[in-house]
Amino acid sequence: MALLQVIELGKSYNTETRVLKGVNFDVKAGEFVSIIGPSGAGKSTLLRCINRMVSISEGSILFDNQEVSRLKKKDLRKLRTDIGMVFQHYNLVPRLTVIENVLHGRFGYKSTLQGVLGRFNEDEKARAFYLLHKLGIEEHAYKRCDQLSGGQQQRVGIARALIQDPKLVLCDEPIASLDPNSSKIIMDHLKSITSELGITCLVNLHQVEVAQQYSDRIIGLNEGEVVFDGPIHQLTDDKINRIYGTQTRELITV
Numbered sequence: 001m002a003l004l005q006v007i008e009l010g011k012s013y014n015t016e017t018r019v020l021k022g023v024n025f026d027v028k029a030g031e032f033v034s035i036i037g038p039s040g041a042g043k044s045t046l047l048r049c050i051n052r053m054v055s056i057s058e059g060s061i062l063f064d065n066q067e068v069s070r071l072k073k074k075d076l077r078k079l080r081t082d083i084g085m086v087f088q089h090y091n092l093v094p095r096l097t098v099i100e101n102v103l104h105g106r107f108g109y110k111s112t113l114q115g116v117l118g119r120f121n122e123d124e125k126a127r128a129f130y131l132l133h134k135l136g137i138e139e140h141a142y143k144r145c146d147q148l149s150g151g152q153q154q155r156v157g158i159a160r161a162l163i164q165d166p167k168l169v170l171c172d173e174p175i176a177s178l179d180p181n182s183s184k185i186i187m188d189h190l191k192s193i194t195s196e197l198g199i200t201c202l203v204n205l206h207q208v209e210v211a212q213q214y215s216d217r218i219i220g221l222n223e224g225e226v227v228f229d230g231p232i233h234q235l236t237d238d239k240i241n242r243i244y245g246t247q248t249r250e251l252i253t254v
């Protein structure tokens, strides 16, 4: 059973350009799927449609059998706790400590007042320390985030997404600001911790080799259309050229 179903999805920010066109794919619970494609292909837009950071123009997105575009207030809030997000630039509060930033991931479960007062229970704090331990940065728990390296900050970003107890984590170019060594550490952690916790992962990546190394499946986007969707062994050089080339419009059936 698919956790996420994207059906004939279309997105336009304005009347002139359609950023996503007839996008169809499913993601099963527990899958680790990468989305690759050239700059401007619509990868970030696709992730933003899934958690409704932007509204969709056509088609539908079903998450856990619920139509995302129809959700209101309480259900929309629930969707945002069920879907965690990891960003390229981490989106942490730099002057707050690591542990405070991680606990921010629990805000979706709190009343506004509890959130403002920073009220977190012992279980939540223990969970935050557990995640920091798993991600190898427990010793930095009381440091301000702006004192950490990029790779360490991204691990805080991952812990903040996971403490939400999400079913799905969307990662928008999680390693685009990192050097190769830190990138490897982040991808290793992302893969192992999501697989251990049984969390589904949908990751936008610029690097084909990284996508091939870590994914169960790859989706290739070109100018807003899915031009490849299949397991890594089917992503041949020819298909990579079609994803990154500009001439092809045909769907590669796999």
Ligand SMILES: Nc1ncnc2c1ncn2[C@@H]1O[C@H](COP(=O)(O)OP(=O)(O)OP(=O)(O)O)[C@@H](O)[C@H]1O
Pocket: 013, 014, 019, 037, 038, 039, 040, 041, 042, 043, 044, 045, 046
């Ligand atoms: N808020 C917005 N308003 C108008 N156009 C937008 C907006 N966000 C993105 N776009 C346009 O939509 C297209 C797809 O952008 P998007 O960021 O989704 O692509 P991407 O594949 O993630 O690119 P990159 O790899 O460079 O991040 C681009 O042409 C971009 O200019």
